[in-house]
Amino acid sequence: MPTTKYLLDESRMPRHWYNIAADLPVPLPPPLHPGTLQPLGPDDLAPLFPMSLIMQEVSTEREIEIPEPIREVFRLWRPSPLFRAHRLEKVLGTPAKIYYKYEGVSPAGSHKPNTAVPQAWYNAQAGIKKISTETGAGQWGSSLAFAGALFNIAVTVFQVRISYDQKPYRRALMETYGAVCHPSPSNLTNSGRAVLEKNPNHPGSLGLAISEAVEVAATNDDTKYALGSVLNHVLLHQTIVGQEAMAQFEMAGDDPDVIIGCTGGGSNFAGIAFPFIGQQLRGGGKTKKRRVVAVEPAACPTLTLGKFAYDFGDTSHLTPLVKMHTLGSTFTPPGFHAGGLRYHGMAPLVSHLKELGLIEASAYHQTECFDAGVLFARAEGIVPAPEANHAVKAAVVEALRCKAEGKSETILFNLSGHGHFDMAAYSAYAAGKLVDMDYDQAELAMALAGLPSVPEPA
Amino acid sequence: MPTTKYLLDESRMPRHWYNIAADLPVPLPPPLHPGTLQPLGPDDLAPLFPMSLIMQEVSTEREIEIPEPIREVFRLWRPSPLFRAHRLEKVLGTPAKIYYKYEGVSPAGSHKPNTAVPQAWYNAQAGIKKISTETGAGQWGSSLAFAGALFNIAVTVFQVRISYDQKPYRRALMETYGAVCHPSPSNLTNSGRAVLEKNPNHPGSLGLAISEAVEVAATNDDTKYALGSVLNHVLLHQTIVGQEAMAQFEMAGDDPDVIIGCTGGGSNFAGIAFPFIGQQLRGGGKTKKRRVVAVEPAACPTLTLGKFAYDFGDTSHLTPLVKMHTLGSTFTPPGFHAGGLRYHGMAPLVSHLKELGLIEASAYHQTECFDAGVLFARAEGIVPAPEANHAVKAAVVEALRCKAEGKSETILFNLSGHGHFDMAAYSAYAAGKLVDMDYDQAELAMALAGLPSVPEPA
Numbered sequence: 012m013p014t015t016k017y018l019l020d021e022s023r024m025p026r027h028w029y030n031i032a033a034d035l036p037v038p039l040p041p042p043l044h045p046g047t048l049q050p051l052g053p054d055d056l057a058p059l060f061p062m063s064l065i066m067q068e069v070s071t072e073r074e075i076e077i078p079e080p081i082r083e084v085f086r087l088w089r090p091s092p093l094f095r096a097h098r099l100e101k102v103l104g105t106p107a108k109i110y111y112k113y114e115g116v117s118p119a120g121s122h123k124p125n126t127a128v129p130q131a132w133y134n135a136q137a138g139i140k141k142i143s144t145e146t147g148a149g150q151w152g153s154s155l156a157f158a159g160a161l162f163n164i165a166v167t168v169f170q171v172r173i174s175y176d177q178k179p180y181r182r183a184l185m186e187t188y189g190a191v192c193h194p195s196p197s198n199l200t201n202s203g204r205a206v207l208e209k210n211p212n213h214p215g216s217l218g219l220a221i222s223e224a225v226e227v228a229a230t231n232d233d234t235k236y237a238l239g240s241v242l243n244h245v246l247l248h249q250t251i252v253g254q255e256a257m258a259q260f261e262m263a264g265d266d267p268d269v270i271i272g273c274t275g276g277g278s279n280f281a282g283i284a285f286p287f288i289g290q291q292l293r294g295g296g297k298t299k300k301r302r303v304v305a306v307e308p309a310a311c312p313t314l315t316l317g318k319f320a321y322d323f324g325d326t327s328h329l330t331p332l333v334k335m336h337t338l339g340s341t342f343t344p345p346g347f348h349a350g351g352l353r354y355h356g357m358a359p360l361v362s363h364l365k366e367l368g369l370i371e372a373s374a375y376h377q378t379e380c381f382d383a384g385v386l387f388a389r390a391e392g393i394v395p396a397p398e399a400n401h402a403v404k405a406a407v408v409e410a411l412r413c414k415a416e417g418k419s420e421t422i423l424f425n426l427s428g429h430g431h432f433d434m435a436a437y438s439a440y441a442a443g444k445l446v447d448m449d450y451d452q453a454e455l456a457m458a459l460a461g462l463p464s465v466p467e468p469a
Numbered sequence: 470m471p472t473t474k475y476l477l478d479e480s481r482m483p484r485h486w487y488n489i490a491a492d493l494p495v496p497l498p499p500p501l502h503p504g505t506l507q508p509l510g511p512d513d514l515a516p517l518f519p520m521s522l523i524m525q526e527v528s529t530e531r532e533i534e535i536p537e538p539i540r541e542v543f544r545l546w547r548p549s550p551l552f553r554a555h556r557l558e559k560v561l562g563t564p565a566k567i568y569y570k571y572e573g574v575s576p577a578g579s580h581k582p583n584t585a586v587p588q589a590w591y592n593a594q595a596g597i598k599k600i601s602t603e604t605g606a607g608q609w610g611s612s613l614a615f616a617g618a619l620f621n622i623a624v625t626v627f628q629v630r631i632s633y634d635q636k637p638y639r640r641a642l643m644e645t646y647g648a649v650c651h652p653s654p655s656n657l658t659n660s661g662r663a664v665l666e667k668n669p670n671h672p673g674s675l676g677l678a679i680s681e682a683v684e685v686a687a688t689n690d691d692t693k694y695a696l697g698s699v700l701n702h703v704l705l706h707q708t709i710v711g712q713e714a715m716a717q718f719e720m721a722g723d724d725p726d727v728i729i730g731c732t733g734g735g736s737n738f739a740g741i742a743f744p745f746i747g748q749q750l751r752g753g754g755k756t757k758k759r760r761v762v763a764v765e766p767a768a769c770p771t772l773t774l775g776k777f778a779y780d781f782g783d784t785s786h787l788t789p790l791v792k793m794h795t796l797g798s799t800f801t802p803p804g805f806h807a808g809g810l811r812y813h814g815m816a817p818l819v820s821h822l823k824e825l826g827l828i829e830a831s832a833y834h835q836t837e838c839f840d841a842g843v844l845f846a847r848a849e850g851i852v853p854a855p856e857a858n859h860a861v862k863a864a865v866v867e868a869l870r871c872k873a874e875g876k877s878e879t880i881l882f883n884l885s886g887h888g889h890f891d892m893a894a895y896s897a898y899a900a901g902k903l904v905d906m907d908y909d910q911a912e913l914a915m916a917l918a919g920l921p922s923v924p925e926p927a
Contacts, residue, residue, distance in 0.1 A: 016544050021474070086474050087552075087850055094545075098619070116574060118850035120889060160847040161556075180892035186899040187846050187892075388645050389618040392545055392576035431578060431889040434638035434645075441644040 014097055014391060017259040019090035026077055029250040031285045031360060032243065033073035034292040039243075039363050040334035043321060048465055051331050058229050059236040061137035064130065067244035073289075075247065077129075084128045084161060088117045089251070093259035098390040100410070107413035108265065109406055111426045112256045112283060113393065119184070121351075121396065121428030122279045123154035123239055126248035130237045131158035141234040143227040145169045145195065145220030148350025149181025150396075150428065151239030156190035167234075169195035169203075169223040172215035174350060181432055195220040202226050202327040216343045217354050222327035229329065240276025241324060241333075241358045249282025252425065257286055260423075266299055267423035269409050273401035274305040274314060274372075275351045277358030283425035285360075288369055303370040305361065306405040308380075310448045311344040313337065313357045314365055314372035316455075321465040324356060332465060335362040338450075339458025345448040347377045348436035349397040355458070373405060376447040380404045381440045384430070396428040397436050472555055472849060475717040477548035484535055487708040489743045489818060490701065491531035492750040497701075497821050498792040501779060506923055509789050516687050517694040519595035522588065525702035531747075533705065535587075542586045542619060546575045547709070551717035556848040558868070565871035566723065567864055569884045570714045570741060571851065577642070579809075579854065579886030580737045581612035581697055584706035588695045589616035599692040601625045601685040603653065603678030606632050606808025607639025608854075608886065609697030614648035625692075627653035627661075627681040630673035632808060639890055653678040660684050660785040674801050675812050680785035687787065698734025699782060699791075699816045707740025710883065715744055718881075724757055725881035727867050731859035732763040732772060732830075733809045735816030741883035743818075746827055761828040763819065764863040766838075768906045769802035771795065771815045772823055772830035774913075779923040782814060790923060793820040796908075797916025803906040805835045806894035807855040813916070831863060834905040838862045839898045842888070854886040855894050 032039065041050035053065045060068070067075060077085075096109040114122035134142055142164055146152030152168040159166035168190055175182060175194035185192050195215045196203035202222035206213050213219075221238070228236035238245060260266055270287055272280030284303045291298045305314055317336040324330035326340055336357040338344075344353040364370045377397070384400035386407070387393070395403055402424040413420050430437065439445045490497065499508035511523045518526070525533060535543075554567040572580035592600055600622055604610030610626040617624035626648055633640060633652040640650050653673045654661035660680035664671050671677075679696070686694035696703060718724055728745055730738030742761045749756045763772055775794040782788035784798055794815040796802075802811040815823075822828045835855070842858035844865070845851070853861055860882040871878050888895065897903045 014541075014545055016479070018476075018479070021476070083472075084850075087472055118852070157850055161850065179896055180889075183892040183896040183899060184852065184889075187843055187852055187895045189847055385645055389647055392542075392615055392619065394576070394642065394645055429889075431638075431642075431887075432892070434641040434890075437645045438637055438641040441641060 015095040017093040017262045019255055019258055021086055021090065023258055024082060024085065024090050025251050025254040027074035028077060028247045029254055029286045029289055030070055030073055030075055030247055031289050032071045034289045036292065037367060039359055043332040043465065045323070045328060045332055059225065061133050061139060061235060063133045063137065064244050067247055068242060078132065081129050081132050090255045091116050093256055095263065096391055099387060102386065102390045103407065103410050103414065105410040105414040106417065106419040107410040108419065108421045109410055110267065110421065110423045112252060112423070113426045114252060114279070115393065115426065115429035119150065119154040119157050120431060121150045121154065122249060122252060122282060123151050124157060125251055125282065126239065126245045126278065127154035127158035129248050131155065131162045131164055134235055135162040135164055139164065139235050141165045141167070142237050143167045143224040143234055144237045144239070145217065145224040147171045147217045147353055148174050148178060149185065150351050152190065152192065153181050153184040153188065154239070155237055156185040156188035159190060160188045166190040167227065168192045169197065169220040171195055171217060171220050172213070173346065195223050197223060199223070200226045216326060218326035218340055221325035222329050225325060225329045240278040241356065243360055245278050246281035246285065246358055246360055249278045250285050252282035253284060253286035256283060256423065265421050267301060268420040269302045269304060269422045271304045271306060271402050271405045271422065271424035273352060273398050273427065274307045274357065274361065275354050275398065277361035279425050279427040280305050281358060281361060284370065288364065304405055305370055305372045306401040307372065307374050308347055308349055308352050308401065309374040309376045310347050310450050311338070311353055312374045313355065315374045317357065318459055318462065319362060319366055320462050322356060322462055332463060333359045335359045336365065337462070338455055339461055341461055342455060342458035345450060347448045348433065349377065349401065351398040352401065375401055375404050378445050378447050381445055383407045385440065393426065394430040394437070395426055396430045397433050399427045402426065473553040475551040475720045477713055477716055479544055479548065481716055482540060482543065482548050483709050483712040485532035486535060486705045487712055487744045487747055488528055488531055488533055488705055489747050490529045492747045494750065495825060497817055501790040501923065503781070503786060503790055517683065519591050519597060519693060521591045521595065522702050525705055526700060536590065539587050539590050548713045549574050551714055553721065554849055557845060560844065560848045561865065561868050561872065563868040563872040564875065564877040565868040566877065566879045567868055568725065568879065568881045570710060570881070571884045572710060572737070573851065573884065573887035577608065577612040577615050578889060579608045579612065580707060580710060580740060581609050582615060583709055583740065584697065584703045584736065585612035585616035587706050589613065589620045589622055592693055593620040593622055597622065597693050599623045599625070600695050601682040601692055602695045602697070603627045603675060603682040605629045605675045605811055606636060607643065608809050610648065610650065611639050611642040611646065612697070613695055614643040614646035617648060618646045624648040625685065626650045627655065627678040629653055629675060629678050630671070631804065653681050655681060657681070658684045674784060676784035676798055679783035680787050683783060683787045698736040699814065701818055703736050704739035704743065704816055704818055707736045708743050710740035711742060711744035714741060714881065723879050725759060726878040727760045727762060727880045729762045729764060729860050729863045729880065729882035731810060731856050731885065732765050732815065732819065733812050733856065735819035737883050737885040738763050739816060739819060742828065746822065762863055763828055763830045764859040765830065765832050766805055766807055766810050766859065767832040767834045768805050768908050769796070769811055770832045771813065773832045775815065776917055776920065777820060777824055778920050780814060780920055790921060791817045793817045794823065795920070796913055797919055799919055800913055800916035803908060805906045806891065807835065807859065809856040810859065833859055833862050836903050836905050839903055841865045843898065851884065852888040852895070853884055854888045855891050857885045860884065
């Protein structure tokens with residue numbers, strides 16, 4: 012039995028994003044102003060984002076319409092395929108049914124354009140001509156560069172310096188789309204200069220690159236800021252993935268028992284999982300009980316070992332305080348290959364669901380994830396991105412559990428991107444040079460001890 | 470007006486390959502045995518290929534059935550999309566309608582799996598467990614590695630040494646799929662050793678890598694050989710591309726006036742063009758008159774400056790003699806980025822059509838091709854492979870001609886692969902370091918003077 016593809020007709024591409032805030036049994040703790048420690052109002056975010064996106068950030072409407080010009084761009088690659096991995100099932104000898112939603116079909120090769128395109132479009136509608144952002148390995152930066160090219164927005168990207176130096180190909184992709192890319196820390200911002208003064212060879216971090224990009228937007232009237240994960244409106248935009256998957260499962264006459272996504276900031280996980288979780292929340296026990304599993308790197312164990320607390324999203328403390336699972340804003344994850352998962356925090360919505368017991372979390376080291384990714388590539392043909400290998404690993408673990416228990420469960424995971432830009436990691440793996448990494452325990456303890464002291468708001 | 474995607478339902482994926490040999494007004498000159506100079510019989514090829522593929526090579530049946538297990542694998546990514554490039558048209562301000570068929574959706578990122586999968590399957594059906602092949606930049610090697618993984622065939626790839634050393638990422642892709650990759654020239658064959666004795670630092674060439682792969686197959690009973698272009702059966706397998714495009718043009722209610730493909734060995738060009746040419750040949754003047762344009766690098770001008778003559782496909786002269794446009798089997802093209810177009814010869818079928826006046830040929834330098842590719846990426850989102858940039862360039866030239874002439878012609882080109890493995894070339898382009906290359910005129914003259922002397926067969 013070969014791999015089966017479930018492809019939705021374009022006419023069935025979702026017309027609305029799904030907003031899980033409408034169905035939460037307990038509302039999300041509000042973001043706080045870092046100065047007053049009071050809940051943030053929409054106006055506080057106006058220097059950074061156009062009001063249309065701010066209203067999405069705070070909305071509790073269940074359905075938010077996807078404007079037609081955005082759907083027109085999505086048609087370049089959406090609806091994305093859902094595959095039944097018959098070959099992988101056979102290799103594993105499992106009675107489980109394994110499905111994967113494949114987001115690597117976008118021009119940038121990952122799920123990130125699902126939010127880059129709307130963010131660029133809403134900014135363009137507001138008359139914005141310049142956006143600043145940050146990127147680690149470059150998935151987000153290249154996606155926003157692509158979207159900026161479509162809507163005539165000049166995109167400036169602060170790329171974590173170690174990636175800027177070591178992984179020039181996603182930078183080349185950004186430049187091909189016309190974006191300007193600076194290594195972070197840079198001399199262009201106070202945040203960058205302060206770090207460079209202490210250490211001219213600082214390798215950079217995502218939290219620091221966020222500080223630089225936010226500073227540029229906050230201090231330039233003509234420039235807005237965009238973030239590729241974590242925020243409510245970013246997760247909202249990704250829900251098109253899970254909604255398509257629900258329609259595709261109807262085509263397949265099946266329904267997942269286990270839903271899996273890898274988590275860095277939380278957006279691809281939210282994209283696949285939130286529509287299913289929302290269905291369950293609204294079903295009041297009448298809907299199928301599903302397990303939802305977030306998978307993270309053991310070397311950056313935000314959900315599994317982080318503290319659920321108010322913290323900053325960046326190292327220079329320019330962002331609002333949000334309640335999330337965090338390793339502390341000064342924590343620097345080690346340099347494993349899944350650059351998209353190297354972030355000290357987690358999306359407040361994902362963190363909140365974890366606290367409510369609506370999702371599980373697990374963590375794996377990188378070599379076992381690459382073992383799973385190579386197994387997957389040889390069975391299914393697609394080479395996953397290192398981030399997505401975490402989801403593959405968890406799917407394999409669940410499939411083998413089903414085998415041991417003799418259960419024919421249905422497993423769904425989000426294959427968030429292809430690995431064609433990450434072949435250096437596969438080279439290292441093939442050469443036996445890929446080693447597991449771990450976080451520095453003392454650094455983690457110090458970062459957690461440095462969490463801001465925030466009284467519970469009334 | 471946004472980009473429009475025409476996606477064929479899986480049920481409409483072609484069930485037959487189209488064999489242009491059935492419709493040729495003049496039959497193809499036969500391949501000759503290099504020893505006897507007599508036309509080759511099927512048995513002469515038996516050491517290299519399974520008989521099923523040899524029969525396809527010599528068939529004159531118009532339709533050859535695509536076995537269902539091959540179509541099952543194709544469903545991973547086929548039918549591939551046809552796009553109407555509204556955005557590119559707008560950027561160019563042309564009244565022309567530009568369409569592109571996108572083959573970068575395959576797991577290997579190019580059109581090559583269209584023939585790698587059938588070749589691996591037919592070999593597997595014949596009980597073959599080992600295949601040897603060659604590759605330049607690695608598109609073909611990685612595609613055969615992918616197909617080998619699916620059908621449990623051990624794939625050995627001889628990769629041109631300069632690519633092996635300088636472009637390790639497609640090698641990593643081959644290894645991820647489980648193939649073994651050797652730099653060519655290698656110490657594993659007589660052909661390789663003979664070259665290394667004279668020059669231990671020889672950078673390799675595609676013609677030499679072919680010699681090594683053919684030698685391994687010819688001298689090992691359990692190993693067959695596979696080629697990624699040039700041969701009739703390889704071009705046959707690619708016709709699924711043009712057949713899908715014909716059905717998609719019906720959906721679009723349009724019909725191309727100009728059809729464009731880049732040419733290295735000729736397979737992606739044949740894939741998009743042959744079904745349309747065949748329709749015209751059978752139509753006897755009643756079908757729309759279309760122009761068909763093959764585009765090659767000015768630094769490897771096989772169709773535009775080569776000689777139409779019997780020549781060897783490899784440098785060590787182990788292959789049969791085929792009549793084709795050739796720069797001479799000892800000609801080494803300069804190291805431009807479109808590695809897939811660096812071959813001294815051209816598919817006999819493509820050469821034959823050129824001689825019959827059924828196709829045109831044009832040649833461009835690499836910087837103008839990258840200019841076109843970057844323009845395309847910013848308008849359409851997809852970053853083309855350097856090879857495909859040649860087709861983009863020719864499409865832009867035709868669109869601007871239509872603008873100058875005030876004509877609303879319909880232009881179709883084959884976007885044979887994405888450039889995600891080729892970002893080093895885009896890096897060089899962005900840095901202003903991409904330079905045009907040209908062939909060595911003295912070397913070309915010498916290579917042409919060294920063509921074998923072959924009397925016309927009776």
